[in-house]
Amino acid sequence: MRCGLALSLLVVAAAALSFVWLPYDPTEIDILHRLARPSSGHWLGTDAFGRDVLAMILAGARVSLGVGFVAVAAGLVAGVWLGLLAACLGGWLDEALMRISDVAFAFPAVLSAILIAAVWGPGAFNAVIAIAVFNVPVFARLARGAALSVMARDFVRAARALGLGEGAIALRHVLPNILGLLCVQASVQFALAILAEAGLAYLGLGTQPPSPSWGRMLFDAQSYLHAAPLGAVFPGLAIALAVLGFSRLGEGLRDRLDPRRAALPSVTSRALIRAKR
Numbered sequence: 001m002r003c004g005l006a007l008s009l010l011v012v013a014a015a016a017l018s019f020v021w022l023p024y025d026p027t028e029i030d031i032l033h034r035l036a037r038p039s040s041g042h043w044l045g046t047d048a049f050g051r052d053v054l055a056m057i058l059a060g061a062r063v064s065l066g067v068g069f070v071a072v073a074a075g076l077v078a079g080v081w082l083g084l085l086a087a088c089l090g091g092w093l094d095e096a097l098m099r100i101s102d103v104a105f106a107f108p109a110v111l112s113a114i115l116i117a118a119v120w121g122p123g124a125f126n127a128v129i130a131i132a133v134f135n136v137p138v139f140a141r142l143a144r145g146a147a148l149s150v151m152a153r154d155f156v157r158a159a160r161a162l163g164l165g166e167g168a169i170a171l172r173h174v175l176p177n178i179l180g181l182l183c184v185q186a187s188v189q190f191a192l193a194i195l196a197e198a199g200l201a202y203l204g205l206g207t208q209p210p211s212p213s214w215g216r217m218l219f220d221a222q223s224y225l226h227a228a229p230l231g232a233v234f235p236g237l238a239i240a241l242a243v244l245g246f247s248r249l250g251e252g253l254r255d256r257l258d259p260r261r262a263a264l265p266s267v268t269s270r271a272l273i274r275a276k277r
Contacts, residue, residue, distance in 0.1 A: 001252020007245025011238075015061040024052035026059040027210040035228040044234050047217070048224050053231065056212040057238050063124070063213055064242065067206070068193035071128045075135025076186055082136070083143025084174065087151060088166040098144070101137030108134060110196065113205045127206040131193050142185055146178040180257040187250035191243045198239050214239050 023043070030050030038045045044053040082101075086094040107115070113130035120126050150156060151174060159169050200206030201215030209216065214235040221231035 001249065001256065004245050004248025004250075004252050007241050008249050011061055011242045011245060012065065014058050015065045018058040018062045022055045022058055024055045026051060026055040026212045028052075035224060035231070037228075038230065045228065045230055047220060047231055048228075049220075053217075053234055056217060057214070057234060059212040060214045060217065060235070061238065061242070063207055063211060064194050064197050064239075067124055067128055067131070067197045068190050071131035071193050071197075072135055072186055072190050074128070074132040075189070076139050076182065078132070079136045079139025080143045080175075080182060083140040083145075084147055084170045086140070087144045087147035087174075088170050094144075097140065101140050104133065104137040110199060110203070110205075113200050113203075117205045122205045122208060124207045124211070127197055127200045130200070131196050134196070135189050135193070138189060139182065139185065142181065143178060146181050147174045150174045150177045180253075184250055184254045184257060187246055187253060191246035191250065194242050194246065195239065 028051060030046065032050065033042070033046050034048055034050040036042055036046040036050075042052050042054070044057070046052055047056070082097055086097045110130075112133050113127055116126045116130050117123075147170070151169070156169060156173055159173055164172075197206055198213070198215035198218070201213040202219045203215075204219070207213035207216060217235035218232055218239075221228070221235070224231060
């Protein structure tokens with residue numbers, strides 16, 4: 001968890017730094033210094049248009065985190081609301097919502113973005129919508145399953161016996177008991193959202209030029225791999241560190257917040273126990 005937290009804070013710090021300091025304007029073109037190697041003037045070199053790679057990575061962190069946060073937040077709010085509604089009401093509504101979520105699972109974020117871009121055109125806003133739509137059934141199923149587990153407990157039955165309505169029970173008793181699980185899933189989905197945003201930008205369906213984006217940087221650098229291979233290394237490394245950091249953070253939070261997983265010995269520990277026997 002410490003490794004994931006450190007990497008996540010590094011990415012967040014890079015995005016925060018881009019608001020107050022950038023070595024150069026990430027959209028400034030300098031043809032005279034195109035494809036320059038890392039130096040004291042340009043710490044990570046320049047791209048095919050002479051733009052500073054470090055400035056573009058810092059500004060790209062801001063774009064990736066912004067798109068990922070809005071998409072995951074929208075998917076979380078909509079998914080949790082639908083999941084709680086399905087768990088509380090049950091019946092045909094529950095079955096209908098779950099079948100709709102099955103249909104949504106059949107359309108991943110990239111395919112959803114292609115469909116949305118075909119109607120509304122490419123852009124960061126449409127990428128947010130596509131990623132959010134993909135996240136809604138994830139959180140809906142998670143919230144429904146966790147809510148059904150909590151609603152089977154005695155304190156919920158007691159609250160229902162006292163005359164509390166299903167809506168009040170969901171807000172006062174169910175939601176607070178599943179927040180930890182939702183936070184863990186949100187961290188994992190945030191890592192996937194960053195990866196999806198980079199992939200959409202690479203395909204030309206996400207963030208559009210001249211706004212910097214890690215995925216767009218990879219697309220631009222692939223034509224110059226023979227002359228400047230580092231142009232693809234740095235944005236690729238940024239994507240890998242961000243995805244690894246938030247995914248590891250989510251796994252660490254899951255281990256900390258789930259006492260059943262914490263109580264189970266690891267694979268290595270079980271092997272040592274068998275060896276001693």
